[in-house]
Amino acid sequence: MDSPASMDSPSGTPFDEPAYLPSRLPSAYSPLHTYELPKGADRHYQQQFADMYFTRLTKLRDALVQRASEAWDGFELGGERAHMVERVLDVRQGELCWVVGTVYMELGRKPNVLDDLSNEHWIAAPPPRETYVSQAGLDQMMLEDESGRLRVTGETLHSHYVTGCVLAALGTEKADGTFHVIATQYADLPRQPQRWEREDSALAKAKQAKPKREKAGKLAIVSGLEITGTPTNNVSFDLLLEYLNGEATGPPDQSKASNISRLVIAGDSLARSSPILSREDFLAQKEGTENDGFDPSEYRAMAAQRLDAFLAELLPTMPITLLPGSSDPANVALPQQPLHPTLFTQSRQYANPPAESNESSEGLDSVTNPWEGDIEGWRVLGTGGQTVEDLLKYVDSVKPIEVMEMMMRWRCVAPTAPDTLWCYPFQDDDPMVVRECPHIYFAGNQKRFAKRVITGPADQQVLLVSVPKFSVTKAVVLVDLETMDVELVRVGLWRRRRRGTVKVAVPR
């Protein structure tokens, strides 16, 4: 290579040796494998989903009983003291009591395979499933446990709870057999590990001293790259790449970019590459309204190649954690398993060979969705966003960030699985139950960016981040792993404002 110093610019000033940018900060990273399914023949699909609900309830019951008895012990209404009832069917009419159970929502527009069958014979298109809530008052809420179901009424419940969340409900059974609820309790945030807890305990076991840890960098989270197979030009995508590898912009911004110690891609990296069509796509295809030449039966390698090229460009400069999403070529049932390394012919060279290790902390780590792991000592939990999206269909006028908060408080990452979300039929365990409270919880592919810090009863603090789709918002979220401050980086093209504001008056 030519030495830059030997070059003279035409104006006589020499091209001085450019100062190299500061090196990338290290990324302390140790993924957990909570959501990995057994491989090959050990993965069975014959089990009944009832087991999942059962384990979920048993896992959360103790916490709920504790919470509820703290809240309602000694609670009196009309001279009657509230007491706990073990099973939902043991509730006696007229007694003031509380009971722990799993919510089941019977909603008028929940997808139903019988409806789907009858729809085949309809001429009119079925309504799109923006929400499962029907207007016709067909919705019912029930509380169930292993003994049976109890129909629940009470204003507070509707639009706040969804199928699969476990809660304690205080109320009385009325004459018509419904349980009128006065108040509810959720399990709230579980125990939160200390920062560096896992690393420290591992070191303590190995009788090693704790290393001096440097100041942590930032975590970049992006989702919904939605790379398509058709060669469209999208310069924003290039800008993202150039920002992250520190080539674009001037030295001050470039140095800031070097503080980003890891990139997390939270799902939907490829557009429409899911092996199974979504309900909407399927209907559209059946009606032939989809006219952009998209044929799901025909696999296009182009999109995967472009993603691979993107990753391979970026990987020499920063480590990447890659979660699959609903439109990625992974299994469709939660937990989605890591995207297969064969998709990434170039970038998998930065990953440990699967035969040796199922994690690579320095290069490309293709992980599950949901995914859990420690980054810079913090517990991070993230999903590709399907869980939030599906949950939103149960409720009216609730924001994604609120949904995320409720998920944490219910201690369940995917309460609506397996009811309306595809899910692996777990038998002995429900990993969707959050055992340890994360410090950062992000959900990808949301409409808009949002963040919130929630606190728990034992001073747990969780940063919730709803990561917007990059393909729509062109935004990357940066989380400072020292201060937990959140920043946004937006890239794009500048355009003159065209709406009815002052700026539009500028003559063109």
Add this chain to the structure above:
Amino acid sequence: MAEENYKDYLAARVLTENRPITYRLLSRALKVNVNIAKHRMLDDFYTKQNAKKPKSVHCTYLVTGKKLSAEETNGGRRQDVDDSTMQSSPLMSSMPEPEESAEEEEDEEEEPVPTTTMVLVKEEELQEAKAEFKEVTSVHIYSLEPGPLEDLDMLSTCNAEIATEYSNEDPMERWRVYGSIHNPYIKRRTAKYAPAQTVAPKPVAAATAKPTAKPTSAVQAKEKETIASSRRGSGSEGNTSSRPTSQPRASSSTMKRTDSKPNLRKDKSDIFKSFAKAKPKPKEAEKSKESTPAATEDEQMEGMSEDEGDANDTPTVKFDQEKAAASRKDRAERQERLRKMMDDDDEEMLDAPTEQKDSQDASSDKAALSQSTEGDPPAVTSQGGRRRGRRRVTKKKMEKDKDGYLVTREEAVWESFSEEEPEPRKPKPAPKPVSTAKGKKAAKQGQGSIANFFKKA
């Protein structure tokens, strides 16, 4: 030298070929640091050319900084931080976006976060764009093009060009040459199978793949055996340990007779099995000999697709297809035979209870027979791919006790087995009384039923 080069290169590219060039592509083409490319070369060329001949070169800037927030632009909420800049295509910008603005309004209660914005701006709009920024941290020329671009997204073709033309450079050295951020922690595996983009190393790969395939298949076959045997051992152990702990005491205290019986029974069935299998064995061995390589080759392919599936296995795949088909057929046949064999075994098991009722002399006969087999190692022997041996299984046994009640007890029993698959068989359910049909069938099938013949007579 790069110094003259860059002028010539840019002149050729922009003025002669009329193609746009980004700082990044220039840095790749001339192998210079990106910051030199954008701050010196593009800048220089742009000013020089336009000084010579105004408007001969058009440029696009990349503006980075913090945008004014909604209040500061005093344009009200409509002039929100991010609304106008983020469309990816010009088509979209011409469309009304009612939903988006509605969402923004909703969004306003959320606390704002510091936002860095990077936008591409055409030269004639630079001042206007900068006015929207509260703080501009950097402005540099992103690209040069012969004239104003209709669609800035066109610039991504430059990056596509980088991907196709400069992909064979060492990615680990990029930071040194181009000045991107260096990550000292990254590791890169040496490409065992080079990605398709670089020169396809088909002959080499094929050559290396072939020799490795052969030895490993042999090794694998061996490994299979050892693994299988060890697995078998563990399987039997698992069986014994899963047995209820109270069980041995019960059997030893109450039923001395049944205690000794199972072993006899066991040995006997072993012998019968050896009779029964005498014929199919050589054939089987032969079969397995020719089928194992095929199977392992299959495995080889599987392994590849699992981890390292690559361009270079295409030829081998083609080559293997016939073989694979053959082996598949083979395997199907083998499976069929195995299934039949299993059926045989079952019958033998079913025979067992009847043997139990044998007269004393018969059992002594058996004992004599069993002594001959005693020489066999009690564990596993494998002959020509077939494995035989003994393992301990728990069996349910129903008996009438002295009060006339039916008592079901579980007891550990040695059982011999012989099979292709190392997979331990599940303990047999309580033996059913042999139906006459079964007996007949068994008789037809030959050796195994000779004892039956004697017994029944």
